[in-house]
Amino acid sequence: MEKLKMQTPDITNRNIEQIASLFPNVITETKDEKGNIKKAIDFDLLKQNLSNVLVEADDERYRLDWPGKKASLLKANTPITKTLRPVREDSVDFDNTENVYIEGDNFEVLKILQESYLGKIKMIYIDPPYNTGTAMIYNNDFSINEQLYAKELGAVTEDGIKMFRNTNTDGRIHSNWLSFMYERLVVARDLLTDDGIICLTIDDYEISRIWMVLDEIFGEDNHLGTIAIRNNPAGRSTAKGVSITHEYALFYGKSDNSIVGRLPRNKNQIDRYSEKDEKGHFEWVNFRKPGSKKEESPKMHYPIFVSEENIRLPDMFWDSKKSEWVLNEQPAKNVNIVFPIDDEGKNRRWRWAVKRFKNEIAEIKSKYLKDKWHVYLKSRIPNNGVLPNTWWDKKEYPSTAYGTNLMKTVFGELQIFSYPKSIYAILDSLRMMAESKDSLILDFFSGSATTAHAVMQLNAEDGGNRKFIMVQLPEKTDEESEAYKAGYKTIAEIGKERIRRAGKKIKEELEEKNMQLKLGEEATDINNLDIGFRVYKTDSSNMKDIYFRPTKLEQQSLFNTVSNIKEDRTPEDLLTQVILDLGLELNLPIETKIIHGNTVFIVQTNALVACFDDSINFKIVDEIAELKPFKVVFKDASFHDDKDRINVEERFKRLSPETVITVL
Numbered sequence: 001m002e003k004l005k006m007q008t009p010d011i012t013n014r015n016i017e018q019i020a021s022l023f024p025n026v027i028t029e030t031k032d033e034k035g036n037i038k039k040a041i042d043f044d045l046l047k048q049n050l051s052n053v054l055v056e057a058d059d060e061r062y063r064l065d066w067p068g069k070k071a072s073l074l075k076a077n078t079p080i081t082k083t084l085r086p087v088r089e090d091s092v093d094f095d096n097t098e099n100v101y102i103e104g105d106n107f108e109v110l111k112i113l114q115e116s117y118l119g120k121i122k123m124i125y126i127d128p129p130y131n132t133g134t135a136m137i138y139n140n141d142f143s144i145n146e147q148l149y150a151k152e153l154g155a156v157t158e159d160g161i162k163m164f165r166n167t168n169t170d171g172r173i174h175s176n177w178l179s180f181m182y183e184r185l186v187v188a189r190d191l192l193t194d195d196g197i198i199c200l201t202i203d204d205y206e207i208s209r210i211w212m213v214l215d216e217i218f219g220e221d222n223h224l225g226t227i228a229i230r231n232n233p234a235g236r237s238t239a240k241g242v243s244i245t246h247e248y249a250l251f252y253g254k255s256d257n258s259i260v261g262r263l264p265r266n267k268n269q270i271d272r273y274s275e276k277d278e279k280g281h282f283e284w285v286n287f288r289k290p291g292s293k294k295e296e297s298p299k300m301h302y303p304i305f306v307s308e309e310n311i312r313l314p315d316m317f318w319d320s321k322k323s324e325w326v327l328n329e330q331p332a333k334n335v336n337i338v339f340p341i342d343d344e345g346k347n348r349r350w351r352w353a354v355k356r357f358k359n360e361i362a363e364i365k366s367k368y369l370k371d372k373w374h375v376y377l378k379s380r381i382p383n384n385g386v387l388p389n390t391w392w393d394k395k396e397y398p399s400t401a402y403g404t405n406l407m408k409t410v411f412g413e414l415q416i417f418s419y420p421k422s423i424y425a426i427l428d429s430l431r432m433m434a435e436s437k438d439s440l441i442l443d444f445f446s447g448s449a450t451t452a453h454a455v456m457q458l459n460a461e462d463g464g465n466r467k468f469i470m471v472q473l474p475e476k477t478d479e480e481s482e483a484y485k486a487g488y489k490t491i492a493e494i495g496k497e498r499i500r501r502a503g504k505k506i507k508e509e510l511e512e513k514n515m516q517l518k519l520g521e522e523a524t525d526i527n528n529l530d531i532g533f534r535v536y537k538t539d540s541s542n543m544k545d546i547y548f549r550p551t552k553l554e555q556q557s558l559f560n561t562v563s564n565i566k567e568d569r570t571p572e573d574l575l576t577q578v579i580l581d582l583g584l585e586l587n588l589p590i591e592t593k594i595i596h597g598n599t600v601f602i603v604q605t606n607a608l609v610a611c612f613d614d615s616i617n618f619k620i621v622d623e624i625a626e627l628k629p630f631k632v633v634f635k636d637a638s639f640h641d642d643k644d645r646i647n648v649e650e651r652f653k654r655l656s657p658e659t660v661i662t663v664l
């Protein structure tokens with residue numbers, strides 16, 4: 001029986017595997033600090049493989065560096081043993097929902113999610129602290145002296161995580177922030193699908209640096225665009241005398257396959273299509289293709305017969321030698337011949353070829369204007385929206401009017417959170433990141449959870465099935481704030497409550513809309529709308545230290561099988577850590593069954609079956625094996641001796657040989 005490792009993956013090992021697949025000859029072995037043999041890279045050999053493109057330590061090169069960058073990368077690659085514990089009482093519809101809300105430091109959470117969500121997230125939207133001196137960030141291990149820390153007293157999360165106001169007092173204002181962002185982005189990139197997209201919002205203060213960091217992590221070629229969003233038309237004056245009215249959203253793809261989605265047309269763009277027929281709205285456009293040349297496609301430079309009563313093609317044939325149309329009939333007196341020739345006399349071509357003209361003639365008309373006959377075509381609103389451009393200035397983007405005020409519709413008059421994003425700016429960012437309606441969306445600086453609100457809203461609008469994962473530090477609210485006085489002691493409390501209230505409101509509005517449908521309008525399936533979420537909190541591993549030091553464990557177990565699991569942990573805690581360790585997703589359906597007096601968890605039919613009871617009734621082993629699970633997990637301590645273990649293995653071999661049996 002294999003033992004689960006119960007810690008996050010070692011990303012360095014993953015990197016070694018990737019190098020090995022390209023250069024198998026550079027893989028070698030060495031000893032670690034405890035004398036164990038481990039895989040390693042023969043760097044000299046790797047250098048020889050790449051000899052003519054290497055930069056040596058003293059060579060000049062182009063890159064962004066800061067003190068702490070190397071340490072950040074090391075940190076990003078090192079495993080941790082922390083885990084997530086479910087919090088049913090804070091969740092909504094825990095058993096059925098596919099949305100997830102995680103309380104904790106996002107760096108740890110991103111690492112914990114590494115195995116389960118590797119390559120599975122379609123969009124990451126983040127609105128990190130802008131490093132403007134007022135926002136708090138997690139202390140993050142960079143040593144901060146006690147005196148300085150004392151000044152920031154009170155800035156400790158509920159879990160005792162020290163927070164840190166990144167002021168310029170220690171002269172590392174940019175470096176601290178860059179390290180904070182770099183290590184998170186390095187880990188986050190791995191979670192994106194191959195066609196995934198990340199959107200990061202920022203203002204003037206750090207845009208130049210974060211742009212370079214994103215170029216480095218995602219690749220300059222994967223920069224999809226940087227959009228200026230007019231989020232504060234009234235302006236924020238700076239000490240230098242310039243008023244700032246916008247911020248930025250930087251979009252990067254994971255690879256060439258990441259393609260931006262289109263945005264809905266705005267009212268002006270729709271109003272253009274003011275005419276209507278039985279097929280819908282349209283506008284008349286000239287049938288002559290603007291900017292074209294006859295030579296590009298001479299067959300599309302054909303004559304059209306027009307008169308007051310009629311528009312048609314003449315009887316004609318294509319003379320391939322002359323490369324032109326030749327008439328078989330002459331026009332009657334009242335008929336004019338029109339060619340695609342512009343006002344300057346330049347020969348152009350029509351928008352459609354002859355065949356389509358004949359088939360769809362109802363879409364075409366002629367008109368006598370300024371002493372000449374013209375041909376026009378009905379241009380209809382394309383279904384697929386417009387290409388996003390780099391200047392967003394909808395009146396709904398300002399955060400005060402459409403962020404703070406929206407919060408008021410959810411929380412009443414309370415000023416509960418400073419500067420929530422406008423939901424409309426997030427809605428358009430989500431639309432731009434994917435047209436697919438069932439994407440998984442991650443926001444690991446979730447704040448008041450505007451992104452979760454936007455995801456539910458978008459699903460209600462188009463019947464989509466997008467799912468979200470929100471991550472938020474349980475950062476304490478200021479004791480003087482309205483939020484604190486109203487009982488919201490942390491930002492995570494605000495975020496969770498917002499999702500509860502916004503979800504309820506969106507559902508009620510949808511019910512209302514479905515009741516007032518006009519003829520021809522279809523109802524949105526309300527049962528499809530997921531307004532629930534499973535809450536998890538980060539915590540230390542469920543396993544005691546001895547779990548990670550097996551030699552010590554063996555010595556101990558000679559005398560007594562002391563449990564290797566912490567006393568305060570529940571079977572559901574263990575199940576969550578096992579789910580993560582095995583790389584399964586957090587939102588899979590879980591069924592809890594009592595079989596022969598033992599509690600058995602069945603995750604997604606037969607993806608995983610687990611039982612963590614202290615003593616196992618062997619009759620259930622057969623019943624579990626009948627389910628033919630892919631993986632089964634027990635507690636090692638549930639077995640009295642090796643005979644028991646062999647017995648279980650034999651039963652599975654007989655009844656479900658494919659099942660992988662593991663123990664804690």
Ligand SMILES: C[S@@+](CC[C@H](N)C(=O)[O-])C[C@H]1O[C@@H](n2cnc3c(N)ncnc32)[C@H](O)[C@@H]1O
Binds near residue numbers: 105130417419422448
């Ligand atoms: C600019 S706000 C995001 C606001 C959000 N877009 C909204 O509309 O409400 C950044 C958030 O990141 C949170 N945060 C900062 N450091 C964090 C960390 N290490 N882990 C998780 N959240 C963090 C802060 O508590 C803050 O709520």
